[in-house]
Amino acid sequence: xxxxxxxxxxEVTEMGQEVTLRCKPISGHNSLFWYRQTMMRGLExxxxxxxxxxxxxxxxxxxxxxxxxxNASFSTLKIQPSEPRDSAVxxxxxxxxxxxxxxxxxxxxxxxxxx
Amino acid sequence: AQxxxxxxxxxxxxxxxxxxxxxxxxxxxxxxxxWYVQYPNRGLQFLLxxxxxxxxxxxxxxxxxxxxxxxxxxxxxxxxxxVSDSALYFCAVRDAGxxxxxxxxGGGTRVLVKP
Numbered sequence: 001x002x003x004x005x006x007x008x009x010x011e012v013t014e015m016g017q018e019v020t021l022r023c024k025p026i027s028g029h030n031s032l033f034w035y036r037q038t039m040m041r042g043l044e045x046x047x048x049x050x051x052x053x054x055x056x057x058x059x060x061x062x063x064x065x066x067x068x069x070x071n072a073s074f075s076t077l078k079i080q081p082s083e084p085r086d087s088a089v090x091x092x093x094x095x096x097x098x099x100x101x102x103x104x105x106x107x108x109x110x111x112x113x114x115x
Numbered sequence: 116a117q118x119x120x121x122x123x124x125x126x127x128x129x130x131x132x133x134x135x136x137x138x139x140x141x142x143x144x145x146x147x148x149x150w151y152v153q154y155p156n157r158g159l160q161f162l163l164x165x166x167x168x169x170x171x172x173x174x175x176x177x178x179x180x181x182x183x184x185x186x187x188x189x190x191x192x193x194x195x196x197x198v199s200d201s202a203l204y205f206c207a208v209r210d211a212g213x214x215x216x217x218x219x220x221g222g223g224t225r226v227l228v229k230p
Contacts, residue, residue, distance in 0.1 A: 024160055033217075042223060043159075045218075048215075048217060055217075101209075105161065108157060111156075
């Protein structure tokens, strides 16, 4: 299995531009998670989906952030407009159907720099 | 509510010596507990988990962790550390009785193994 796939791996953009991060979960997994990692705040859960439906978006910082999961094999995290404080590494993770204690598997991350 | 504490920001150990990374947790019900490792510029990699059964859990790369219910702890251990174990380690918890499969991560502990 290829694991969780994220693109792009690196993104440099200017303040005010729209940024779209993409994630392909592991085939057969039905839960998908978006995290943000910074030195100051550590690892934060932004939103997670179960069976393509957003379950908990309480970690989404503000309305500039939005996430979608149109099908079981694809999700996007969009920032519009982007700001320098959004600079971080964004991780996507997926986990298999719930049987108890299911493990989350992380992608390699997208390193975002907003100038 | 669920929470995790990793009381040490950094642990330094000489190669060949035992390594311990501490983790304590708080959940309303029974815990599912996880350890992840993050190498530089990489995503989080699953090491091991406790779901039920034997309190001593063995995982990848010679790591193990012991679940202690009375002390609400799940410390990660390795009998003989390697320089290549230098990385960032995260403990995570989920309440087994909670709806959804959202994990709560600790702040991470940086391990530095010196030759």
